[in-house]
Amino acid sequence: MRSFLNVIINLPHAEEGAQRPSRSTHGIFAAFSIAVLLCLAACFAHAADWGSVTSPSPGPPRVIGGPASGCLAGAAELPPDGLGYEAIRLSRHRNYGHPETVAFVERLAREAHDSGLQPFYVGDMAQPRGGPMTYGHGAHQNGTDVDIWLNLDRKPVLPVSDREEVELPQMLLPDHSDIDPAHFGALQVTLLRLAARDPRVDRIFVNPAIKRALCRDVAGARDGDTTWLRKIRPWYGHTRHFHVRLACPPDSPECVGQTPVPPGDGCDASLDWWFEVHPPTPGPPQVGPPKPRLPAACAALLTGP
Numbered sequence: 652m653r654s655f656l657n658v659i660i661n662l663p664h665a666e667e668g669a670q671r672p673s674r675s676t677h678g679i680f681a682a683f684s685i686a687v688l689l690c691l692a693a694c695f696a697h698a699a700d701w702g703s704v705t706s707p708s709p710g711p712p713r714v715i716g717g718p719a720s721g722c723l724a725g726a727a728e729l730p731p732d733g734l735g736y737e738a739i740r741l742s743r744h745r746n747y748g749h750p751e752t753v754a755f756v757e758r759l760a761r762e763a764h765d766s767g768l769q770p771f772y773v774g775d776m777a778q779p780r781g782g783p784m785t786y787g788h789g790a791h792q793n794g795t796d797v798d799i800w801l802n803l804d805r806k807p808v809l810p811v812s813d814r815e816e817v818e819l820p821q822m823l824l825p826d827h828s829d830i831d832p833a834h835f836g837a838l839q840v841t842l843l844r845l846a847a848r849d850p851r852v853d854r855i856f857v858n859p860a861i862k863r864a865l866c867r868d869v870a871g872a873r874d875g876d877t878t879w880l881r882k883i884r885p886w887y888g889h890t891r892h893f894h895v896r897l898a899c900p901p902d903s904p905e906c907v908g909q910t911p912v913p914p915g916d917g918c919d920a921s922l923d924w925w926f927e928v929h930p931p932t933p934g935p936p937q938v939g940p941p942k943p944r945l946p947a948a949c950a951a952l953l954t955g956p
């Protein structure tokens with residue numbers, strides 16, 4: 652039941668593999684929810700297979716397919732602890748990724764530590780062989796995605812077993828109209844800037860209110876070079892963590908990347924869209940996008956050694 656609720660509650664998190672939503676997105680998401688209900692049995696059986704795998708496949712790393720329809724061979728495991736970070740919810744077996752994704756997390760954590768930040772928590776990456784998850788995400792399938800928590804308070808170092816149910820504050824006011832300055836400020840801006848400036852990072856998803864705060868120069872976000880703001884993209888949810896997506900690694904020709912981020916800093920009408928009311932489009936009921944098919948190479952990966 653928990654899995655079921657999580658899928659429904661977290662539907663918008665299925666994001667991140669999608670294009671910029673159209674003006675009737677809210678209606679589409681409602682229809683999409685119904686479509687998901689109808690295919691629950693099949694979808695869960697499929698995702699459960701991938702979720703029950705506890706070891707990566709042998710051999711060189713290979714990203715196959717896209718973030719919302721893909722898998723991962725030769726994954727690397729993010730160690731539970733490292734300088735500047737702690738991985739959480741390790742019982743989910745979602746602390747795997749392409750070696751470049753693991754290297755990115757370790758690099759960001761080192762840079763954050765060197766900048767004087769407290770360690771951050773690392774949430775879901777991918778399953779040992781990637782693939783669909785039974786709850787929580789539509790993306791995170793091909794080993795190029797990682798969730799990083801924005802809370803940077805000084806925290807006690809927890810044993811792995813105590814990192815399953817961590818409750819950290821969200822960055823927004825209760826009505827989600829804006830950031831909460833008590834929780835989002837210079838430390839978070841520093842971390843996002845470090846992440847976005849990493850050359851391997853393709854884009855970073857944050858709540859639209861966080862993007863808007865950066866655009867209006869909260870905590871000096873626009874000081875100096877502002878080109879990093881381009882990679883910060885607004886998306887549903889993401890009130891406690893940000894979602895980093897790396898570009899396709901050079902060793903993976905089967906990796907399917909997203910449409911390039913448009914030019915500019917994104918502090919424009921495309922951001923305003925998120926704060927406008929969008930009535931549902933009249934006309935026949937819209938069906939959600941079909942569930943993306945996994946690349947054929949993923950089937951062999953699931954059943955192989």
Ligand SMILES: [Zn+2]
Pocket residue numbers: 788791796797798893894
């Ligand atoms: Zn995510």
